[in-house]
Amino acid sequence: MILTDEPLLRAPHLHLGGTWVRASGGGAREIRNPADGEVIAVVDEADPDDVARAIAAARAAFDAGDWPATPVAERAALLVRIAELLEAHRDDIARIETLDTGKTLRESHIDLDDVIAVFRYYAHLVAVDADRLVDTGDPAVLSRVVHEPVGVCALIAPWNYPLLQMSWKIAPALAAGCTVVAKPSEVTPLSTIALVRLIDRAGAPPGVVNLVQGAGAVAGAALTGSPDVDLISFTGGAATGADIARRAATHLTRVALELGGKNPHLVFADAERDSAVDAVLTGVFLHSGQVCSAGTRLIVQDRVADEFVAALADRAARIRVGPGTDPSSRTGPLVSEEHRAKVEAYVALGIAEGATLITGGKRPDDPRLAAGSYYLPTIFDHCHRGMRIVQEETFGPILTVERFGTEAEAIALGNDTAYGLAAGVRTADPARGERVVRALRHGTVWLNDFGCYTPAAEWGGFGRSGTGRELGPGGLAEYRETKHIWHNTAPAVGGWFD
Ligand code: NAD
Numbered sequence: 484m485i486l487t488d489e490p491l492l493r494a495p496h497l498h499l500g501g502t503w504v505r506a507s508g509g510g511a512r513e514i515r516n517p518a519d520g521e522v523i524a525v526v527d528e529a530d531p532d533d534v535a536r537a538i539a540a541a542r543a544a545f546d547a548g549d550w551p552a553t554p555v556a557e558r559a560a561l562l563v564r565i566a567e568l569l570e571a572h573r574d575d576i577a578r579i580e581t582l583d584t585g586k587t588l589r590e591s592h593i594d595l596d597d598v599i600a601v602f603r604y605y606a607h608l609v610a611v612d613a614d615r616l617v618d619t620g621d622p623a624v625l626s627r628v629v630h631e632p633v634g635v636c637a638l639i640a641p642w643n644y645p646l647l648q649m650s651w652k653i654a655p656a657l658a659a660g661c662t663v664v665a666k667p668s669e670v671t672p673l674s675t676i677a678l679v680r681l682i683d684r685a686g687a688p689p690g691v692v693n694l695v696q697g698a699g700a701v702a703g704a705a706l707t708g709s710p711d712v713d714l715i716s717f718t719g720g721a722a723t724g725a726d727i728a729r730r731a732a733t734h735l736t737r738v739a740l741e742l743g744g745k746n747p748h749l750v751f752a753d754a755e756r757d758s759a760v761d762a763v764l765t766g767v768f769l770h771s772g773q774v775c776s777a778g779t780r781l782i783v784q785d786r787v788a789d790e791f792v793a794a795l796a797d798r799a800a801r802i803r804v805g806p807g808t809d810p811s812s813r814t815g816p817l818v819s820e821e822h823r824a825k826v827e828a829y830v831a832l833g834i835a836e837g838a839t840l841i842t843g844g845k846r847p848d849d850p851r852l853a854a855g856s857y858y859l860p861t862i863f864d865h866c867h868r869g870m871r872i873v874q875e876e877t878f879g880p881i882l883t884v885e886r887f888g889t890e891a892e893a894i895a896l897g898n899d900t901a902y903g904l905a906a907g908v909r910t911a912d913p914a915r916g917e918r919v920v921r922a923l924r925h926g927t928v929w930l931n932d933f934g935c936y937t938p939a940a941e942w943g944g945f946g947r948s949g950t951g952r953e954l955g956p957g958g959l960a961e962y963r964e965t966k967h968i969w970h971n972t973a974p975a976v977g978g979w980f981d
Contacts, residue, residue, distance in 0.1 A: 727925025
């Protein structure tokens with residue numbers, strides 16, 4: 484039991500060069516359960532010196548350690564041991580994730596299963612991924628394209644999927660032979676502490692996986708401003724991503740950015756109604772809308788719109804909001820009071836912009852939920868593309884509804900966004916479905932489904948949703964340099980200069 488025989492909730496929470504240490508400046512932050520506002524942990528908060536020590540440890544493990552040249556089979560074996568330990572502690576870590584983020588235990592278990600699958604996937608991929616031989620036309624030349632680890636990686640994750648997003652980075656980084664400094668969100672650090680404990684136990688050499696905690700403006704800035712970091716892999720908001728990219732440019736550090744989304748869900752009149760209503764509902768209100776790929780923008784064909792929106796509002800009003808630890812809850816609280824205040828400001832903006840509020844738009848009345856940061860599923864009808872509520876990521880349980888007449892209008896609305904992370908299409912016409920999914924400028928498009936992903940398929944955004952890809956072979960490529968080796972087995976005088 485991670486929570487009992489290893490005192491996760493007590494310091495130290497920084498992992499530098501294979502040792503768990505306190506923050507040198509004595510900084511610490513209270514971590515609260517958003518379901519009731521109770522303090523569940525006090526976590527060490529790194530200052531820039533701690534971050535520098537973490538980078539130095541990762542640098543030494545990369546430049547002078549064995550890990551980058553460790554045979555692929557051994558690296559893959561470490562990933563498999565990590566997956567096995569995660570399986571053994573699945574329930575414990577799921578509970579930690581629920582207490583920290585507010586998401587339901589069912590969602591946390593799904594996250595854990597994804598995380599385990601990702602470690603197993605990269606163990607397999609790196610083991611079968613061979614060098615490439617190139618035919619130069621000269622039998623005396625052996626030409627090979629090989630992959631080498633990119634170096635020291637700074638891995639920065641957000642609070643909505645803390646363990647999952649960090650694992651999408653750590654698994655391919657370790658598979659590639661990189662060393663890392665991980666920084667979870669200061670709002671939800673606990674599951675990453677648990678993961679690094681397990682990685683330690685699985686036998687990662689000292690310095691290969693380092694962990695710092697703390698605010699973006701302090702620990703995050705120190706990590707992303709360092710000339711000793713070779714790659715920054717960041718998941719979070721677009722404004723933070725732009726800030727990191729500017730800082731990284733000083734040293735021409737590579738960046739991979741997984742940013743926000745404002746994801747359209749296009750529903751054509753011929754779509755089977757019940758499954759479409761269900762998919763739109765789940766697509767936007769799962770995890771109370773705190774999902775980068777949430778389908779927050781319903782774009783529905785005008786001749787079925789009234790009926791569709793009425794069915795949706797009826798179901799939204801019946802979603803049971805409550806603590807993630809209560810099995811009867813279907814969605815939990817927002818992550819914090821501060822975040823709920825942002826969501827409430829967006830609802831006020833929607834009303835001010837003239838959208839029609841048809842359900843939600845307030846906190847739940849149940850007095851038992853008063854201490855948590857809950858908010859009801861909210862739907863705004865009669866929205867249009869000029870509204871900020873339609874264009875900006877609200878990151879809460881807010882759905883906006885727009886209507887379209889023709890297929891061309893639906894595509895134009897679906898692409899009318901600065902983002903480009905994900906989109907959904909529902910139609911009974913396969914030919915139209917194929918035309919529309921190809922026309923949408925988004926990194927993932929679901930046809931008659933929504934929100935699904937798999938470790939073997941790339942994930943990432945077009946436009947302001949980011950620059951890189953996670954998962955799949957592309958997710959491993961982020962952590963590798965490509966080297967072409969030209970070996971002349973029969974050197975002779977070339978005679979260019981007589
Ligand atoms: P955020 O940008 O506020 O913070 C993300 C991480 O960056 C945190 O660890 C934070 O401490 C750190 N950070 C903040 N400022 C920093 C700075 N100046 N320098 C370095 N690091 C800094 O995002 P958030 O509120 O934690 O997460 C929500 C956002 O994440 C949403 O926009 C959501 O869409 C996005 N997200 C995207 C994906 C994806 O796959 N594209 C997945 C999950 C979340």
